[in-house]
Amino acid sequence: MSERHGEGAPTRRRGATLENAITDAAWAVLVEHGYNGFTYEAVAARAGTSKPVLYRRWPQREDLLIATLTRYWRPLGIPDTGSLRQDALTLLRAVNAERGRTVILLRIHLADYFRETGTDFNDLRSRLLPADRTPPFAQLVDRAAARGELTDVPRSARVVNLPFDLVRHDMLMTMGPVPDESIVEIVDTVWLPLLGLSPHATHAGH
Template sequence: MSRTHGVGETSKARGRGGRYLDSSRDLALREAALAVLAEVGYDRLTMDAVAARAGAAKTTIYRRWRDKADLVVDALNSLKGVPDVPDTGSLRQDLRALAESTTSAESRFGAQVTTGMVSALARDAVLRRVFWENFLAPRMAGFRTVFERAEARGEMPEGHDLDLLAGLFPALVLQQLLMPGDPPDARFAGRIMDEVVYPLATAPAAPAPDTAAGVKTDG
């Protein structure tokens, strides 16, 4: 089960001006943002185009979202959901559960939407910050929690860079999105977990660079 993210989690929520807003418009606005993003990409997406697609005033959008980066990332979260962190008691099963939940909402449309943001992420600092804080970081935190539990159970040797491990799966999925062919599906995600992430997580941790180089430290 995934948790959706965004303003529309309750029937009414406070807008940016402090007023209560009817969230029945949120879904239409998010869907319009995703549709425009899939068609023209992030750089060419405008609030005017989203408002026209949704049949809403532009001010309606700005009451809910600060800027187009905030709107697009929130809409992407509503499409994919934030996966729950599994706790099966097994690292391999936890990773498989994460793979399944991550790709269960994936589709060719979802892949097209995500791909539409990729080139902009490298150039747009605001989008990059919002995407990291509201989309990528919560997902990587889930991976880190799974690895921390595995360490505590003794399934993983200590000394691994857990943040590095947590970033492997998103990086490989993103690479697959950029390649020709089908978008990443549950089978592809499962292979990443079984053939890349799990073997690396359970292998002995690499020695620190100074130790590997034979450099002695003081003390």
């Protein structure tokens, strides 16, 4: 900004305030222009600062990328409503709301990054998340079995993670969040029947 804003004293950000402003701008650029539009010039311009400020903190583009993603990637909270169906719906809605853009970003817009660095989505995830816990839906199913809502037979990961995969699939196809009816449909007409439950045999119908 070479312009003075209004007549107020020129404001100059520092430290964490500045870093947050920059990673916010970086995120916006990433979402709007993809990894190849993710240039130091674009991020600096968007953040209202200049390239040297970025280079001083993140010498490599990858450093800036990681810092940006870290700010926007939160581990999912695992719901516990007492009903498998409600747990599933709640979790999928959270995924849809919180991760709608992130999933697109990671899987699609970062494809160039993965190719350039020779890395993989899993490499990136292990840099963002501490450990590999059991997948969210496996936790839901385990708890439902412990409650007696499901019989305690082994189930394939494919069936257990099916709703997650289908929602992710729809997000990738539409490049955005998924309508809520799709989530309900996936749970009620695909997943619960496969597990041997009918949607309304459980408590807490919809």
